[in-house]
Amino acid sequence: MHILTGRARSDYLKKYPIDDFFSFDIQPYLEVCQFDKGEWIFQEGSFPDTLYYMLEGKAKLYMTHKNGKVSLIEYLKAPLFMGEIELLNEARYTKGIQTVTKTICYSITQSCKEKLLVDALFLRRLCLFLGEKATNMTAKYTQNQAYPLENRLAAFIQLSAEQGIYKEKHTEICEYLGVSYRHLLYVLAQFCEEQIVEKRKTGYHIIDKKRLAQLAQEIQ
Amino acid sequence: MHILTGRARSDYLKKYPIDDFFSFDIQPYLEVCQFDKGEWIFQEGSFPDTLYYMLEGKAKLYMTHKNGKVSLIEYLKAPLFMGEIELLNEARYTKGIQTVTKTICYSITQSCKEKLLVDALFLRRLCLFLGEKATNMTAKYTQNQAYPLENRLAAFIQLSAEQGIYKEKHTEICEYLGVSYRHLLYVLAQFCEEQIVEKRKTGYHIIDKKRLAQLAQEIQ
DNA sequence: ACAATAATGTGAGATATCTCATATTTTTAA
DNA sequence: TTAAAAATATGAGATATCTCACATTATTGT
Known part of the structure; x- marks a missing residue:
């Protein structure tokens, strides 16, 4: 992973405006970063401290079972949040996420966690996202x-x-x-x-x- | 379903305080209601306009597939929200929920929807609930x-x-x-x-x- | 360019799970 | 109280899916 700066950064910020996700100025807490194809965004079993919002790209959400079987749980396609559950729930270990293509994300450090957790604008968006996620998983589960x-x-x-x-x-x-x-x-x-x-x-x-x-x- | 009033109502309100879920006074929008054993709280395929918070009881979340198979998706045990996804996402048709035991809920009419959707306190709790729901469904899915x-x-x-x-x-x-x-x-x-x-x-x-x-x- | 690694392809035999038929017992409702 | 409905039980044969072994063909890193 590497962080984009200068022109590259400002181009993405212009192309994918995110200000209206928050009721405060998010820019000081935000980086634009790029993951190469095949890179791991989260390692399985780690305790991530960054919230990502994927702008471009595609990734796979994985988990490994005790019996050694690996489940590819779902394909993640931009736009979406990653690490949001860990933001809400401290110290929740996470599943693995590996990119399938080059992927561009906004990364938001947990240093503004307090601000995020009282921001109705952001929380409402998160609720929508999580609600959809729950609905989709339920659908997949029952279909299977x-x-x-x-x-x-x-x-x-x-x-x-x-x-x-x-x-x-x-x-x-x-x-x-x-x-x-x-x-x-x-x-x-x-x-x-x-x-x-x-x-x-x-x-x-x-x-x-x-x-x-x-x-x-x-x-x- | 019937609505509890008087002594019964105030007893439940005392036993299960809910004021700290909201940053405004929820009482005017709230009813205490009781479902008998076996009663349907939501009919499959309907478009519910009430948010419930179950205080006591147990219910089953169902869905029927096109091929006639019925999935009992999960057991719902108090405390939990029901109809929260439909609150966020207008006109989302829902799955069926049937009580297993006598069940007591707070019902919150959508007349305070606007207030709810800008209330960070409430939204944060909803995020936690939805995040857990998504995590659980994912776990169930992969285990199966x-x-x-x-x-x-x-x-x-x-x-x-x-x-x-x-x-x-x-x-x-x-x-x-x-x-x-x-x-x-x-x-x-x-x-x-x-x-x-x-x-x-x-x-x-x-x-x-x-x-x-x-x-x-x-x-x- | 070549060796290592990953992906593809196929056979054979096992196991997990399903459908259907049918009998018995228990529970429920009129 | 009794007839209907639901739940329990079991056999038999089918199908969905798995494991393992092994051969072949891409792909990839050096």
Whole structure:
């Protein structure tokens, strides 16, 4: 991670105004920082003391289980807060966050924690963010319980395909969908067999959009 | 649902002071209300316009999937907020909440919504509540992905047993744990076979506390 | 350019979990 | 009090998903 200054800093501040998140002047407490692709923003098990607001980029939220399994809990896409729960709740150990692309964030030091925690403007925004997060996790949780991979994968292919082509890394997606690598490949093969997608060098091409949507929509 | 007045009302207000949740006088906006056992506090798919704070009681948070499966998402135990996400986010349809026992709540009408949404004291408490909710759901989600029923059931038996006896309704718990009734019974039978619990008329008695803890603790 | 590492792909056999059918017991409501 | 509804129980066969072993093909760092 490195901190941007001068022109780079002011350009981001202009492009992503954040003043209206707070009812006090946040600038003295704020840095613009950049994480390179693959860098860890939070280490699993650490006690972070910085609140980040991601402006540009994409990251993965991870946790490792006692049995060694790793869950890719979700993809984080700008804009969003990171480390907000630790701000509210002192000394809460955190999950791991690793960037997928170059990522630009505002970092806000906890030195203005007192100010933040009495700022209704900021707190209201945080409530909205947290409410949405809770709602999303609940949705994911219940969907995972109620539907087999066939449906969840169909939904995920719809979501992540670009120009009708799905080309995510299997190793990553099986962690995200919470199934084994083997099983993911089975179901992909099944989609090929059913002519829903076609495997080419460029990726899996969606050929039966309708059927895919049908499988996905059973979820909601 | 009925609203308590007079002596009943003031007794609850005394027993569960709530003034320090707000920086303005909430009393004019507040009712004390009681739901009978089995009553629905929120109907699934409705657009609630009341914020509740549960003082006493226990309820179940439900959702029904398109495929007809019902998920018992979680048990709600006092104290907690209900309808808070709908307060923040207009017109968000909600999940169903049904009481398990007689339940006493404060209800706060949305007529003071404007006041609530600029009240840092209240918002901060809401942030804490929502943050915890998000954290819990995330934990549940990842655990369900990473462990078979054997471990999750062991953890649940530990949690819900009273005086070493587990006696929840199977029909409910299988929805809660997200497995079929049949499978729940299989794993319970397996616990009996392994002499971890013993089935008697009074319920399933825990006889190998250590082994149960071992299975449960693999989760975390 | 090459060795190390990561990602892909596949088979085989095990296990976790589901669906459905059906019988019995308990609880609930009229 | 009795009939209906809910909860418990169990078998049998299917399906979803896992683990492990191993081979092949990219990707990456030096």
